[in-house]
Amino acid sequence: MRFLILLALACFASPVAGQTEAEDLRSAERALLERAIELPTVAGRTEDFRKLTKLLSEELRKAGISQITIKDHDGTQTLIARWSAPRPSGKKPILFMAHMDVVEADAADWKHPPFELREEDGYYLGRGTADNKGQLIGLVLALQELHRQGFQPSRDIILLITGDEETTGNGARRATTEWRDLVDAEYAINFDAGGGSVLSDGTVEAFIMQLAEKTVADFRLTALNRGGHSSSPRPDNAIYALAGALKAIEAHRFxxxxxxxxxxxxxxxxxxxxxxxxxxxxxxxxxxxxxxxxxxxxxxxxxxTRTRCVATMISGGHAPNALAQKAEANVNCRIFPGMKTEEVRLQLQALAGPDVNVSLVEGSATPDSDPSPLRGDLMQAYMEALRTRFPDAVVTPFMSSYATDGAFVRNAGIPVYGISGDWGIVGKPTGSHGLDERMLVDAFHGQVPILVELIRRLAI
Ligand SMILES: [Zn+2]
Structure with a gap:
């Protein structure tokens, strides 16, 4: 009888103990996300970047990663860390990428303060939850878990965590040039792209692996004219010349x-x-x-299906009763991989005609980047990792119409694969770059075991 009672007690006791452990883990994971969200790492707030790299360094040390370099540059910081293989197999390292910076958020427009983590209706809310702190913290947690399990990679794992992905991309550009020896790798996994869409009943629509991304460039269209009195208009006119050029660009299909x-x-x-x-x-x-x-x-x-360009800004003229001496417009282009920025400029110039000059806006262009070759081993590893959670997961290659730090790395000859362990619900926007940004609570915690499995498969 006593024996039976003991058994019964054990039956009740063990799930309770297990649950407490799971709850502890969950609240520790949440607490780390909270600390990251509370630092408003918006462009220009250098001190907040310093606080975040300090926090990340402490957390990486807990994962046994102590080779950490912090670059202080361009008003922000970039963190580069290396987990050295104890018994290297001779394979080149794998580079993991994510970013710390977030897009500005105006508290007045948000339902809740953007730089406070809140839980509501199954979501974590706060600026950076969806782009990219949720995934960055997920990666750090996965590395800590691998360390806890005693995992030893057979090749070096390098982390490149930038602080200006949303603005200048200087961190990624410098990493692939000035600091190349610190980040050189066979390929990169970019945790700022990829991920899944799941229907509200839990069936997977698709998980994507980003192989390519469109690059961005702004072009300035300028029409100059000698001007004059508006009482004597002439056929040559800066505003009409610019308008004609813009109409030609509107009608053009690349x-x-x-x-x-x-x-x-x-x-x-x-x-x-x-x-x-x-x-x-x-x-x-x-x-x-x-x-x-x-x-x-x-x-x-x-x-x-192609490169797209669209007029986004316009200005011109200096008085209501004068012929304009200058009219200008900005045309923003999203360039299909494989097409050169200069090729786009030449086409725009041909459309604009001789009276309008088309020039590239300095510093606006992300580098030309060719698609990364499809890799069966990566597709397989990603799918197997996802299937630990979603038995019906499928992975499809993907090109994004926006640009990330991946463009700089691809341009430097390191193939980049956008992968993420998290997912969203089809038809429910995450508010990335916009209002009330959010990440599913289930996806934030659920990504960790997926990433553990993925990293184990890639770095074994
Ligand atoms: Zn991002």
Missing amino acids: TPMLNDATRAQFQLFADRDKGRLGELIKAWLNDPTNRERADLVEANLIGY
Whole structure:
């Protein structure tokens, strides 16, 4: 009888103990995210970057990573750390990337203060939860867990954590040039891209691996004129010349392009969509030279079939009763990988005509970056890691229409793969760069075991 009672006690006792342990872990994970969110690492707030690199360094030391270099540069900081393989296999290191900086958030527009972590309706709210502190902290927690489990990588793992991804990209640019010896690697995993979309019933729509990203460039269109009195207009006119150039750019369609990533994206979309758009995409993929179909696909899935440019700012003239001496516009372009920035400028110049000068806005362009080659081993490792949580997970290659630090690293000859262990719910925006930014509580904690499995598979 006593024996039975003991057994019964044991049955009750063990789940309670297990639950407490899980709860402790959860609150420790949450506490670290909270500390990171509370530091408003917005461009220009150098002191907050210093506090965050200090916090990250302490946490990395807990993961047994003590080779940490902090670069103080351009009003921000970049943290580079190395987990050296105790018995190196001879394989080149893997570079892990994430960023500390966040986009400015105006507290007056938010429901709650942006730099305080809040939990609401199954989400963690706060600036940086979705981009990129949630994933950065997830990575640190995964490294700590691997250390706790006694994992020993067979190749070096390098971390590149930048502090200006959202603005200048100086950290990534310097890392791949001035500090190249610290970050040189066979390939990079960028935790600022990738991730999954899951339906509200828990079925996976898709997880994406970002292989390519569009690059960004701003072009200035300038029309100059000798001006004069508005009572005697002439055919030459700066404002009309600029307007004509902008209308020509509006009507222009760049040549459609495809790469491994976009082909897989379109294929997945066509397979899932049983309607007319799916049919249209299939027909276009069968004959990518068909411009008419490409234009229709682009109208529905904007930004994925080619380079796109759009006028975003305009100014000109100096008085209501004078002919303008100057009219200017800014045209923002998202350039398809494989197309050079200068090629885009030449096309815009041809469209603008001789009376309007088209020049690249200095410092606006992210570097040209070719898509990274598809790697079966990475796709497999990512999928296996995801399946520890989502048995039906599928991974599809992806090209993003926005740019990240990955562009600098690809440009330097290191292939980059955007992977993330977290996910969102289809149709529920995360507010990244916008209002009331959020990350699923389940995804924040759930990414850690996925990343542990992923890193184990990549670095064993
Ligand atoms: Zn980001």
